[in-house]
Amino acid sequence: MRFRGNKQFASAVGLVLGLLCAVEAAKVNKHKPWIETTYHGIVTENDDKVILDPPLIALDKDAPLRYAESFEVTLTKEGEICGFRIHGQNVPFEAVVLDKSTGEGVIRAKEKLDCELQKEHTFTIQAYDCGEGPDGANMKKSHKATVHIQVNDINEYSPVFKEKTYKATVIEGKKYDNILKVEAVDADCSFQFSQICSYEIVTPDVPFTIDKDGFIKNTEKLSYGKEHMYKLTVTAYDCGKNRASEDVLVKISIKPTCRTSWQGFNKRTEYEPGTGSLALFPSMHLETCDKAWMCSCLRKWLQR
Known part of the structure; x- marks a missing residue:
């Protein structure tokens, strides 16, 4: 019975040591986080929420296995995602981690966007894990992914x-x-x-x-x-x-439509006997619609 008890004790010690070794192994930050290579996003001007395709999620192979509920709190953080870093000049966006254990994050606008000033934005992004250590040497970064974001217009101007x-x-x-x-x-x-x-x-x-x-x-x-x-x-x-x-x-x-007609004469003329001759129509003339045609006809008549 004593031999059998020692054997059970040895097995329990071996299991504990195995778990401790697994925990220690998890403390080694061997892998870099992984993200997609390209993201496409849409944001409406005057809003800060960016809809990404695919969603922003960083994965890390150093993420520990869940051996038991009681052990989860003792496992190290190397497999967790601590942040995202955006690279580029004057990029009006920021990336935020929502859940360190799943690596889920979002991109949002830091300021008011104006489609009339800039319709599209392109920049790069990296994920980094939590395995920093005392000197920060253990922190690992993912590759740089390209992010293209289109700014959707709102109907703010009138014709x-x-x-x-x-x-x-x-x-x-x-x-x-x-x-x-x-x-x-x-x-x-x-x-x-x-x-x-x-x-x-x-x-x-x-x-x-x-x-x-x-x-x-x-x-x-x-x-x-x-x-x-x-x-x-x-x-x-x-x-x-x-x-x-x-x-x-x-x-x-x-x-008005032009009509050729005689102009400049009175329908009624008064004459006083004994006053001599009187011109009946001194200002009468022919009004034509085409003055150029009238001048041409007059020129031909004078040349006869």
Whole structure:
């Protein structure tokens, strides 16, 4: 019985020694942390949360095995991840460890991001474990991984017209495919929010229409006798449905149709007997639509 008890005691001592050796072996920081080689992230401007693909997780082969619940607290920290380090000049991001034992971390913005100033950021990142030791010599770092982060736009700007006022002149009695074009621009950085999706004539009950590109045309033949000038208020919308910060004024003048006719004579002339001769039409002249044509005809007539 004594031999058997000694054998059990020896086995227990061997188990304890084996566990102690395992613990001591775990204290040796043999391996570097490992992370992915490339990360792609998205962050919305004016926000600090970066969504990474793949997630930021550092692994270390020095992470100890879980022998028993009672032994976990005695195991060394070489396999834990103590931090992430970002490399680059003026990088507006930081990396934070969420859980040292799992190596899980996040990247977040340190300051307000502006897509209009910079749409993308690229930098490198490393993970380092907790095996520093007294002189810091035992700390090991991972390789440097490349991080690409895209800054998503928010629709913070409204369309602005390039001109304060637009003017055009049309001839009465004609329908035009294009009278003039108004144009607005938007300062947002993304294609969606910087594009002008539509224009609108705000003034009601006018014989004009405007298309999505800003071209204005009349919907019916215009009459100088009815209206000499139309004043239209036009606005614009970007593709995020933001309206122009200020509407624009459009003035369209109507020019009467020219007709050749005699001008400068009175339909009624009064004459007093005995006063001598009286010129009936001293200022009468022929008004033509094409003065160049009239001069050409007069020149040919004088050359006969």
